[in-house]
Amino acid sequence: AQKVTQAQTEISVVEKEDVTLDCVYETRDTTYYLFWYKQPPSGELVFLIRRNSFDEQNEISGRYSWNFQKSTSSFNFTITASQVVDSAVYFCALSGPRGTYKYIFGTGTRLKVLA
Amino acid sequence: DVKVTQSSRYLVKRTGEKVFLECVQDMDHENMFWYRQDPGLGLRLIYFSYDVKMKEKGDIPEGYSVSREKKERFSLILESASTNQTSMYLCASSLRQGLQETQYFGPGTRLLVL
Numbered sequence: 001a002q003k004v005t006q007a008q009t010e011i012s013v014v015e016k017e018d019v020t021l022d023c024v025y026e027t028r029d030t031t032y033y034l035f036w037y038k039q040p041p042s043g044e045l046v047f048l049i050r051r052n053s054f055d056e057q058n059e060i061s062g063r064y065s066w067n068f069q070k071s072t073s074s075f076n077f078t079i080t081a082s083q084v085v086d087s088a089v090y091f092c093a094l095s096g097p098r099g100t101y102k103y104i105f106g107t108g109t110r111l112k113v114l115a
Numbered sequence: 116d117v118k119v120t121q122s123s124r125y126l127v128k129r130t131g132e133k134v135f136l137e138c139v140q141d142m143d144h145e146n147m148f149w150y151r152q153d154p155g156l157g158l159r160l161i162y163f164s165y166d167v168k169m170k171e172k173g174d175i176p177e178g179y180s181v182s183r184e185k186k187e188r189f190s191l192i193l194e195s196a197s198t199n200q201t202s203m204y205l206c207a208s209s210l211r212q213g214l215q216e217t218q219y220f221g222p223g224t225r226l227l228v229l
Contacts, residue, residue, distance in 0.1 A: 037220070
């Protein structure tokens with residue numbers, strides 16, 4: 001069965017600290033995609049990144065970086081020098097079984113960045 | 116930019132009422148989805164549609180129905196609202212079939228059923 005686990009329910013950091021959000025997934029598919037979304041208090045899920053199972057290169061986008069490790073089935077997200085505007089709920093998702101359009105979402109991690 | 120809009124940000128309805136949630140996307144996407152989001156449960160798929168007039172059940176379709184008469188519009192219907200349908204409802208769309216397609220989400224509708 002496919003599953004996404006975000007074990008951290010809530011994290012609080014002080015502004016300018018670095019923070020890593022963990023995501024562990026389970027799948028039997030050899031081809032799959034992983035996603036991260038940000039949900040600010042306004043409610044809309046904002047797409048951050050998509051990564052396919054054949055590309056294990058880490059990705060950096062400004063203060064955001066992602067570490068994909070197939071050996072540990074993890075796709076972790078790090079925010080460097082956090083800011084108050086980073087406060088949100090972050091969801092990790094896994095593409096569903098072949099032939100479906102489903103995503104499997106984790107339960108989300110609420111990040112609070114304190115000024 | 117992809118734009119997905121939902122007809123209401125907040126709704127308050129009474130038990131037994133028929134409720135319509137509307138979603139519109141402006142990027143000619145084939146696929147559209149309805150999720151509900153509840154604390155501690157993440158997002159759960161209610162229904163999705165891969166073409167006009169086509170629909171498939173997601174993980175929790177009970178108590179809901181959908182309608183897709185036009186490509187850009189996907190409606191979620193609660194035939195007889197119940198208090199356990201109080202939730203955040205999120206609509207999403209994606210371009211076409213395939214695991215790699217990114218889903219883009221609307222702003223959500225917070226529904227309270229009294």
